[in-house]
Amino acid sequence: MQTNLADFIKDTPEGKEADAILRACVHCGFCTATCPTYQLLGDELDGPRGRIYLMKQVLEGKPATAKTQLHLDRCLTCRNCETTCPSGVQYGRLVDIGRKIVEDQVPRSPADRALRTALKEGLPRQWVFGPAMKAGQLVRGFLPAALKNKVPKRQAAGIWPRREHARKMLLLDGCVQPTMSPNINAATARVLDALGVQLIVAPRAGCCGAIRHHLNDHDAARDDMRRNIDAWWPHVEAGAEAIVMTASGCGATVKEYGHLLEQDAAYAAKARRISELTLDLSEVMPAFEAELLDKLRGKAVDKRVAWHPPCTLQHGQKIRGNVEGLLRAIGVDVQLCADSHLCCGSAGTYSVLQPALSYALRDQKLANLNATDAEMIVSANIGCITHLQSGTATPVGHWIELVDQALG
Template sequence: MQTNLADFIKNTREGEEADAILRKCVHCGFCTATCPTYQLLGDELDGPRGRIYLMKQVLEGKPATQKTQTHLDRCLTCRNCESTCPSGVQYGRLVDIGRKIVEDQVPRPLSQRLMRNALKEALPRKWLFTPAMKAGQMVRPLLPKALRNKVPAKQNAGVWPTTQHARKMLLLDGCVQPAMAPNINAATARVLDAFGVQLLVAPKAGCCGAIRYHLNDHDGGLNDMRNNIDAWWPLVEAGAEAIVMTASGCGATVKDYGHLLAHDDKYAAKAKRISDLTRDLSEILPAFEEELQQKLNGKIGKRVAFHPPCTLQHGQQIRGKVEQLLRTAGVDVQLCADSHLCCGSAGTYSVLQPEMAYQLRDNKLANLQATKPDMIVSANIGCQTHLQSGTDMQVSHWIELIDSALAVGR
């Protein structure tokens, strides 16, 4: 694709990156075949190829419009198109750049500004979000359905192991997960403890930065990333061998710290080191696969439907690892039809674009339940909460299944 960037973006870091991405696109249209919003709406401008044209026009100097913003807002940033693209177009990075430019050019209605500001200010701050979630859980039966969908039932996290081990890894506690599903991280700590690994949580680490960054507050998102690097760095220097991610959305972002902070002289080297150390939980446990099989041989007699989050299979390009681990543990794991498609959660998308988010959720649940499972498991808190809002069937993180089976032998 030929480009002619406008002066306002030419010769800037973002401009050079966007230009390189645009030039890779050959207009083939393979991406539209796997784009969830294109499949729902059938509009070229609601698929990756159309959105690329819109962003190209803006980058070349054509003023953005509210229509441009609407089509970009409808994008889930699931990055399924990246997995499909034969030319390696990094659409996710392009849409981050394009959305920020459009945001700066097109004033939003007051209602949108208030909603987006509330999300980016409340969700990343645990001291705000946790008490709000606890209050919501106390009155959950009285809440309107739309709000109740975002407030999972209160969960007991169980005991965090206190055994000291020579092997130590860091865990990103996260911003919303500890309040919404505290058992996920506690279960991870218990499972790794069973294999001789101690999980450490840096008290001052917080949101991975994705919430603010993807709501076009790039400066706020980058500051969240710097905060985590500062919190983790002493433990990294002390020998922590990995940074474990139990939410694939956070993992996809932290693995990108090195790129996102490459321009920051103070943080560039540290950010790259943090990204290099970051592992999804499904990348950690295969090292203990033989022990896992011995401990759990025949203990889990369940048929499970696994929903691989987009941030795992497309963002991090991790496929098959969770399924293999569960099969090693004796679980009958099923992938549903169209397992590559987004469930509609997509971070704050289900709040900002509820109609399409719920359509995608219902389509996903129909396919998952068609496999006739005993339960549904995933690898990201957003997906779990979104899917659970549409079914009475249990939806859990896959590590909780392993933890509950290991508990039988404790």
């Protein structure tokens, strides 16, 4: 694709990156075949190719409009198009750049602006979100359906292991997961404790930065990232082997710290090291498979589950097969549903900002998942788990909880 970027952007780091991404696109349209919003709406501008043209126009100096903003807002940033693209177009990075420019040019309505501000200021702060979610859970039965869908039933975390081990790894506790599903991180700690690894939660670490970054507040997102790096760095220097992610959405973002902070002289090198150390839990566990099987001898999990791979795992981090392989090894009957590559519609704050599209995608996904006749649906991201559970009576949980149950 030929480009002629406008003066305001062309010589900036973002402009150079956007130019390279645009030039990689060959207009083939393969991406539209796997774009969830294009499948729903049938509009070229609601597919990756159309959105790339919109962003190209803005980057070349054409003023953005409310229509431009609408079509970019409708993008899930699922990055399925990146998996499909034969040319390696890094669409996710381009849309982050394009959305920020459009956000700066096109005023939002007061109601939209207020909602987005509430999301980016409330969700990342555990001291705000935690009490609010707990209050919602107390009155959950009286909430309207739209709110009830966002408030999962209260869950006990169980015991957090206290044993010391020579092998240590960091764990990102996250911002919403500790309140919405506290058992996920506790189960992870118990499983790794049984395998001789101590998980450490750095007290000052918090939101990974994804919420603010995807809501176009890039400066605040980078502040989140710097805070986490500062919180983790003493443990990295002390020899922590890895930074474990139990939410694939967080993992996809932390693995980008090196890129997102590469212009920050004070943090660039540390950010690269943090990204190198960051592993999704499904990347950590295969190394322990033999030991795990030995501990589970005679305790195989006799259960049929449907595995929903989050977009941030299969498209963002390009991790496929790890979870299925591990669960099958311990005796779980794992089923992949039809169109397992497509997004469930959760996509961070998308289900709040684009509810009609989000719930349409959820219902399509659940129809395919339920067609597997599974006893349980498992995933690897708190957003997907909560979103899917809001539409089905079938239990939805994190895959590590099955391993924890098997270990007893």
